[in-house]
Amino acid sequence: MTDLLALTEQLCAIPSVSGAERALADVVEARLRERAAGLDITRVGENVVARTRRGAEARLVLGGHLDTVPAAGNATPRIEGDTLRGLGSADMKGGLAVLLVLAEALARGDGRRDVTLIFYEGEEVADEHNGLRRLFGERPDLVAGDLAVLLEPTGGWIEAGCQGTIHVRVGFTGARAHSARPWMGVNAVHRAAPTLARLAAHEAPSVTVDGLDYRESLQVVRVKAGVANNVVPDRCEIVVNRRYAPAGTHDDAVAATLVLFADADDVEVVSASPAAAPNLTHPLVTELIAAGSLDVRPKLGWTDVARFTQHGIAAVNFGPGDPELAHTADERVERADLDHCLRVLSKFATA
């Protein structure tokens, strides 16, 4: 049996910061062609897709991104006992290792379902670089299915659905004046202050969907104003991030966000990514949960499950590694976590 911790270490040893995934995509493709030659293997850019073509009733899609965030002094992976430390170990080369081993079982003909494995680029950066986005645009046949499982680190839980996220840049305009004669102008910060106070006092609700509590948030993430110490500032810009539960439509969520800034002079939606429903009543999700007696919690961050949901494909997050340690210098993954993930997905995918 393949040593998943060692395989994850090999994958971590190949740098793949967003925009530089080619070397890792090459290794993944070569390994699939060598060890899972029975699968239908397609390369699109730095995205690699391997599929069974059994003509089964249901198709599962299992996906993981190849890229990592930049290193935080942890570029070189190292194994200590049953722990692998290093960039990408949890987010998400552990998941990629699980998919590579699963590919071999599928190529041997295990199971009766159709399964699609996707290794994709550009998840940690702006959406325009996202490999899944490209595949949905250019080759929707390669990403089609009945349920998608993304191997984002979830600590072995099912993290169901995901919250939507919207960033809004809000501008307040005034008129410059000497600060000794402010009545000759209009202070843009003073104009923004009531809105800032209202945002700070806002108590974001928890919204229950499919029995899961999605705790929303509304945060001022940037503020900027100032010309000189003796000048009344004529411009104040703030950036606000709202995270909202998968209830209602995305358009309603955007509209409900924009009404918060009725006092502003200009409002720009910088980015907006829809929420994804948890899908806990979906029969395949029910089966996956049962396959591993898995615990379920809501996903509060945004992941590509929302993209599948947008395209009408139910999706959940399930993968090895602690999500809280992703993007930190202390990122790591445990052997038991990798083995558990492979065991559950093998049972489910090759049922």
Added chain:
Amino acid sequence: MTDLLALTEQLCAIPSVSGAERALADVVEARLRERAAGLDITRVGENVVARTRRGAEARLVLGGHLDTVPAAGNATPRIEGDTLRGLGSADMKGGLAVLLVLAEALARGDGRRDVTLIFYEGEEVADEHNGLRRLFGERPDLVAGDLAVLLEPTGGWIEAGCQGTIHVRVGFTGARAHSARPWMGVNAVHRAAPTLARLAAHEAPSVTVDGLDYRESLQVVRVKAGVANNVVPDRCEIVVNRRYAPAGTHDDAVAATLVLFADADDVEVVSASPAAAPNLTHPLVTELIAAGSLDVRPKLGWTDVARFTQHGIAAVNFGPGDPELAHTADERVERADLDHCLRVLSKFATA
């Protein structure tokens, strides 16, 4: 009689941005030594002081700074009819021209008072460069007197006293967290928001001193916070400028400012310059006002009258040129304004 508009133009043609006053100081010193040789002339750095030494009871100090702010496309002076346009025309080479002509009258022995004329460097920049500061430190005998008149542009009014000014940097600290899980951190902007709202809602009073209404102000001049669009910011800094009337002590004014920031984590007084009383009941001020039937209004900006006041010398602002046009591309001075200033100061200084 000297053409004051032409003399002002000559002075404006010699660049003297703060830090580069030497050429103008040289010209001023040479002209005084040539045309007012009877005066006691002293050079300290780029500061030139010319004094009568008559042993009179009262000594007037008339002062003007040599430096200008940087040019705003108006470096080359030009006369159109009875108007001189260009950098320094109002702030304050028109005043320097008046002082140079007055020096000749004093050297001829006109009047019975003692008079000190001060041409000094570094007024438009940080206080450490201020020539008057240097003279008060190194040669207090050169700046001593019973009343100081600063020829800052006042449009021919007496601008009495000046408001105090204090800049405070106020810091709020939080703890970073992912903006999808803000409860793991503390948003520094949200912590600052109630203070910002309180400052914005503050109605600065008008304070009446010697019958003059000093309109105070309290302005947020800078705000800065933000790490990344997905990160709860852990630091928010604001800079506040308060301008306050010449009533009560400077220490009281500073203390009354600091109590506004009781919610902050750190507060630093970046700069603080005391207010100066209007001195309208001072017999020499009364006499100056009568000499020109001058109108009186409060000075709302900060000028070196506060420095004289601090050293126990009553002081007022009185000079040619519109104060609202100082530091603008449209800076200019009128011939009539120059002549009026010289007429009033001649009558007063050579009484």
